[in-house]
Amino acid sequence: TPDKPRFLAGSIGPLNKMLSMSSDVNDPGARSVTFDEVYEVYRQQIRALNEGGVDLYLIETITDTLNCKAAIKAIMDLEEEGMDQLPIWISGTITDRSGRTLSGQTVEAFWNSVRHAKPFAIGFNCALGADLMRPHIAALSRVADTLVAAYPNAGLPNEMGQYDEQPEETSGSVGGWAKDGLVNILGGCCGTTPEHIAAIANAVDSIKPRDPAPSKHTMRLSGLEPFEVAS
Template sequence: GSIGPSGKLPSADDPELSNMQFDELAELFREQATGLIQGGVDVILIETSQDILEVKAAINGVVKAFTETGVWLPIQAQVTLDTTGRMLLGTDAQATIAILEELPIDVIGLNCSTGPEHMREPIRILGEGTRLPVSCIPNAGLPLNVDGQAVY
């Protein structure tokens, strides 16, 4: 079952983006995870995350849902990086490893982002730097404007 981003960036300085506390975010993710567990999913996929603090809140909420339901599933945590290999608020692949390996996840990875060509180096870093299995689920990338048409 997939848990996507909340649209909030708890690490941001912008009050419009960071106007939710960590515990509030964790509670939202707990509710989502509980619904997914009750629906019978076999893995929890935290994906398309752009703020590492939001990923931590999601994992915290998922673990609370596991505790409450008595059902424990694998957690796959995936972040989204830009063309410079960083999350929206600056976290790079190496920092992502250092932070997420300390949390109860089973798979670490990347998804969406700017397409497969910009994910090669960060995936190499993850693969060489983590003890966890690595996932990579790219999207089509950023479109090019060719004669007024979006081409991928």
């Protein structure tokens, strides 16, 4: 509709094989795939998405940043070969309360590993509910100089693998993120329904989006808390 345009994001999801982690607990150097193999798989998918008419690429649910880099390289190489240039949205996954991706990166490290792609949006999705994801979105909002996006799960799954969090609970949490100026794009992942998405849209309808300029210049070394660095 002219008053509310929609855009189609081509999802480039994670693989079931990782380049950064061993496939054999007894051999730290073992890998079940090579970078070239992962690159070629992503290259085929990206070309198909482009030919299918997507408006942007969404490299999502990234657990391994090296896999993400293979997808980014495939996009850049295809564009150099003449394929249409489209915006890139990158969405990683924090897998537990440690605040790291499965391949071991902090929020800040993840951003600095992919910022060369100049994504129009960077963020996180899946794995966590809104309450547990908030500190990681806040950390990303402090350092990213582009739009910040988030689509959490509807809480954590129960003993039966189902999600109990109601639309008003999810929208209340992410609505708080918006009010605090942490995000530009919001949505829902596992366990969310059309009712969740409608509630989120309603909760942020009149809120001003985040200023994409990072609010602080920080640096984090492995195992240490952030400290201020003069700009």
